[in-house]
Amino acid sequence: MKRPAPRRAIGADPAAQTLSAAYTARQTTPSFHARALRMTLHIPTLVLILVVGFGLLTLQLWMAGRGALGRGELQQLSWAALAFSLGFGCFALRERLPAPAVLLSGNWLVIGGLAGVAGAVSRHLLNRGLPGWYHALALAGLLITPLVLDVATPVRAGAMSGVMAVLLLPPTVAALRLGWRGELSFRVVASMLVLASAALWLRVGLAVCWAQVAPQAQEPWRTWSSLIYMGAFMAVLAAGFGLILAAFERMASQMRQLASVDGLTGACNHNTTVSLLAHAMERARREGQPVSFVMLDLDHFKLVNDRHGHAVGDQVLKAVAACTRARLRGSDVLGRLGGEEFGLVLPATGLSGARHLADQVRLAVEALELQGDGGRPLRVTLSAGVAEAAAGDTPETLMHLADKALYQAKQQGRNRVVVADDWMRNSTLQSVAGSEAPAPGG
Numbered sequence: 001m002k003r004p005a006p007r008r009a010i011g012a013d014p015a016a017q018t019l020s021a022a023y024t025a026r027q028t029t030p031s032f033h034a035r036a037l038r039m040t041l042h043i044p045t046l047v048l049i050l051v052v053g054f055g056l057l058t059l060q061l062w063m064a065g066r067g068a069l070g071r072g073e074l075q076q077l078s079w080a081a082l083a084f085s086l087g088f089g090c091f092a093l094r095e096r097l098p099a100p101a102v103l104l105s106g107n108w109l110v111i112g113g114l115a116g117v118a119g120a121v122s123r124h125l126l127n128r129g130l131p132g133w134y135h136a137l138a139l140a141g142l143l144i145t146p147l148v149l150d151v152a153t154p155v156r157a158g159a160m161s162g163v164m165a166v167l168l169l170p171p172t173v174a175a176l177r178l179g180w181r182g183e184l185s186f187r188v189v190a191s192m193l194v195l196a197s198a199a200l201w202l203r204v205g206l207a208v209c210w211a212q213v214a215p216q217a218q219e220p221w222r223t224w225s226s227l228i229y230m231g232a233f234m235a236v237l238a239a240g241f242g243l244i245l246a247a248f249e250r251m252a253s254q255m256r257q258l259a260s261v262d263g264l265t266g267a268c269n270h271n272t273t274v275s276l277l278a279h280a281m282e283r284a285r286r287e288g289q290p291v292s293f294v295m296l297d298l299d300h301f302k303l304v305n306d307r308h309g310h311a312v313g314d315q316v317l318k319a320v321a322a323c324t325r326a327r328l329r330g331s332d333v334l335g336r337l338g339g340e341e342f343g344l345v346l347p348a349t350g351l352s353g354a355r356h357l358a359d360q361v362r363l364a365v366e367a368l369e370l371q372g373d374g375g376r377p378l379r380v381t382l383s384a385g386v387a388e389a390a391a392g393d394t395p396e397t398l399m400h401l402a403d404k405a406l407y408q409a410k411q412q413g414r415n416r417v418v419v420a421d422d423w424m425r426n427s428t429l430q431s432v433a434g435s436e437a438p439a440p441g442g
């Protein structure tokens with residue numbers, strides 16, 4: 001029987017030994033790691049990605065034009081993106097142009113870009129530009145740059161990353177403290193700024209180790225240092241796109257607010273009040289709770305306008321709305337139904353509670369000490385109609401009923417609260433039924 005040839009250990013084969021030795025040598029020499037890194041993450045390509053990425057961000061913002069640049073933070077971001085794109089463009093030309101000039105202008109532009117990002121974050125979160133101390137900080141960064149150009153690479157890398165990390169610290173802290181509770185998309189900005197800051201501080205740490213351990217060695221230190229730097233600015237680029245999302249998210253919510261809130265008094269507008277009343281009535285029906293509606297109307301408000309002018313009239317409306325809102329629960333709704341007429345949606349409130357609240361509001365408004373034209377003292381009063389929803393009522397019926405009660409309050413001499421009674425309810429139901437009846441011959 002033919003016996004199989006004995007297996008030879010790989011180590012025993014001279015050819016395999018040579019290959020293995022070569023492989024081990026390739027695996028362990030630092031230049032292999034550096035080459036592998038350079039092959040997978042080609043640094044000039046990464047620089048080019050940053051040039052193009054920030055360039056596209058600038059282009060995108062400029063093409064959006066007034067729509068986007070009307071917002072201060074996006075205008076500032078477009079300048080920051082342009083500075084980054086040009087700055088990394090300088091670094092890309094490092095081999096072709098005199099190195100000191102390229103390094104100086106590149107670093108200055110990147111510092112300018114970081115100040116732009118800080119300004120954009122400040123405008124978004126605080127609605128104001130950068131404080132004076134931040135300008136001084138950025139100026140110090142610009143002045144330090146030429147001093148470190150001629151020093152050894154590890155020291156320059158550490159110093160420049162330190163400057164940049166310090167400049168990125170205030171917007172990062174502000175984004176974490178104030179931005180996390182804001183728009184959801186601002187969380188992208190906050191996370192990316194944290195990432196960028198962490199990468200820059202890591203590069204500072206790496207530079208310190210490099211300077212102490214092997215200041216003469218180029219690889220793999222230089223490759224890692226460049227990769228961390230590129231990573232930091234990729235995160236800044238992502239933060240820039242995140243800021244665009246956050247700005248548009250804010251615009252959308254402001255538009256929603258404008259569409260539902262009365263600009264003068266901050267109360268809900270007519271449509272919103274009616275839909276919130278419908279919602280409260282539906283909920284009350286399901287939960288077996290009462291719900292009431294109060295209609296408030298200022299007395300002889302035309303005289304206020306005639307005697308003191310429209311501007312004073314507007315101030316009176318604002319003061320009355322604020323005074324009323326101060327007496328409401330969190331779940332109550334104050335709506336401006338039109339002109340000098342307001343409505344209160346009061347969930348979980350029966351007729352007596354609603355009457356009590358309406359009377360409190362009436363007394364508080366009567367006690368308001370307002371200033372009329374030329375500082376003359378001005379007092380106003382209001383009348384109120386109160387109605388509680390019954391089974392089968394619609395929001396329109398309930399508002400009709402409260403309006404009837406309000407009419408009675410005006411008829412009885414104003415500055416009073418009237419509660420809708422059965423007679424008013426019956427006549428309201430009849431008039432609603434009449435308006436819904438088909439036209440003769442229809």
Ligand SMILES: Nc1nc2c(ncn2[C@@H]2O[C@H](COP(=O)(O)OP(=O)(O)OP(=O)(O)O)[C@@H](O)[C@H]2O)c(=O)[nH]1
Pocket residue numbers: 264297298299300301302303305309310311312313314317338339340410414
């Ligand atoms: N300043 C100001 N005035 C308003 C506004 N909306 C409505 N008005 C004024 O409110 C006044 C309402 O007048 P009327 O409807 O006659 O009511 P009134 O004078 O309060 O009389 P009664 O309701 O019967 O007590 C008009 O002069 C409107 O011009 C507003 O937004 N600002």
